[in-house]
Amino acid sequence: MAKDTNTSGGEKQPNKFAMFFIRIGRWFKAAGLELGKTTWPKFPVVMKKLGIVLAVVAMFFVVLMIMDIVLGIGYNALIDPRGNWWEFWNALSRDNIMFLPSGIGGIG
Numbered sequence: 667m668a669k670d671t672n673t674s675g676g677e678k679q680p681n682k683f684a685m686f687f688i689r690i691g692r693w694f695k696a697a698g699l700e701l702g703k704t705t706w707p708k709f710p711v712v713m714k715k716l717g718i719v720l721a722v723v724a725m726f727f728v729v730l731m732i733m734d735i736v737l738g739i740g741y742n743a744l745i746d747p748r749g750n751w752w753e754f755w756n757a758l759s760r761d762n763i764m765f766l767p768s769g770i771g772g773i774g
Contacts, residue, residue: 680688
């Protein structure tokens with residue numbers, strides 16, 4: 667005889683829609699248990715690492731700004747037919763973007 671696959675003997679299978687939410691609930695429960703096992707760093711350690719990250723970001727910012735200025739001078743030197751790239755420095759000085767020490771290129 668063939669097996670009877672009908673589960674009408676009292677045990678009812680939840681539908682797929684309900685099983686979806688049951689699986690989500692199990693996942694959140696397991697995630698909560700794992701978070702309980704986690705050892706979190708102390709506040710001074712977090713602040714020290716935050717300071718390191720901010721210092722590295724500031725250094726990269728300074729390096730990128732210097733590269734931007736140098737590449738801007740090079741670009742202006744290439745496109746200016748007279749090769750008068752000091753006008754770039756004059757424009758920066760006039761717009762108060764960068765202050766140059768006195769004696770450089772007759773500025774100041």
